[in-house]
Amino acid sequence: MRKEYLKLQKIDGPLIVLSGIEDAAYGETVNIKIDNEEIRKGKIIKIEGDKVIVQVFEGTTGISTDNTSIKFMGEALTIPLSKEMMGRTFNGVGEPIDKAYQVISTNRQNINGRPINPVARRYPRNFIQTGISSIDALMTLIRGQKLPIFSGNGMAHNELAAQIVKQAKIKGATKDNFAVVFGAMGVRHDDADYFRRSFESAGVLDHVVMYINTADDPIIERISTPRCALTAAEYLAFEQNMHVLVILTDMTSYAEALREISSAKEEVPSRKGYPGYLYSDLSTIYERAGMLKSSEGSITLIPILTMPNDDITHPIPDLTGFITEGQIVLNRELNQNGIYPPIDILPSLSRLMKDGIGADYTREDHADLQSQLFASYSKVQDIRSLSQIIGEDDLTDVEKLYMIFGRELENKFIAQEKNENRSINETLDLGWYVLSILPKTELDRIESEIVEKYYVSNRER
Incomplete structure (x- = not known):
């Protein structure tokens, strides 16, 4: 028999504290009735003996210790799952916010899913063509991979993510078995509207499931938003055998919500005030992406995070880099120079x-070309530093060619239009065109027969 508790012990920010509680479980949902009228939802986030701490999704405004009753529901937060989710928009706890009906389904799943068992994983191998040269050639996205975008405030990460969604081509995926799950945490309303318009203009909106928590929504909701998104993705991928691309933005807002709740629970803080379990908490999100041996479907995850002060050693990007299989790093200097996408290729990688x-x-020359472009662009940075000391006029002829190569790589290879969709062959040919500015003697990372086959001579240029 479910008990109803009529008195709270304490209210602390978004949390309420009850004592004398029996048979409660971590993660269990509760119904909170205020003045016998309004009902809000909450979740148990801490149990100490007979004392329970509950986070309230809609916030604690209007709640007092005497006007509230609490009923424990005996289950964790679940969401209904059906292919009817596609084309719909929900809030951070899975309730519709598109003025349409709630999805009706007998299949309801706990949003706190478990990471994929490594033994059950299928190794990711299939190339995903994004149409963006710097990604396809130098940090290739693979189906089932976790590849985050490390950005900064004011940079073009939203535009880049929207372009990837519009242009991504997955081998074996058709319009009927491809879906996008978009989870937004703490975003501005105009950012949420931008993604919605982008999906609509690309004609993929009817294959997109959106879970949106805006900046003025309850901060507690942000903790559930990525888990709702991944629960929907798991259903589409592993039960409906679809290829699912998941975009999560902004993971920094998620981590800051986690820090605020940890502080309210009076937990001992770790680096920069974040809870000590930030690494394991992020891993429970990221490790839900991948492919199963028992299913044809896949989940490819692109989390976006804005690095505070553009600091890649900050705990959020630092821990994310440990868990995921690479990163795409955006560069503020390239962004200020009007280069889109402003991808800094040297710290970026795909493992x-x-x-x-x-x-x-892709093509036989891809690996060698990628290695040579990285090595040559790295040398460009050294020569640029030298030119600031002695002047560009005093550089050797070969060093001057490297300077030209660096500018061409940034302005012709990395830079492209927001609606420009390059095939992998176009990307690799463009890479050779830029690389052929350098003499063949400088191409020391490519097999000689590949150089002879693809090198672009001055006459051809």
């Missing part, structure tokens, strides 16, 4: 790309 490129997937 899985080596198994998804080459003659069987």
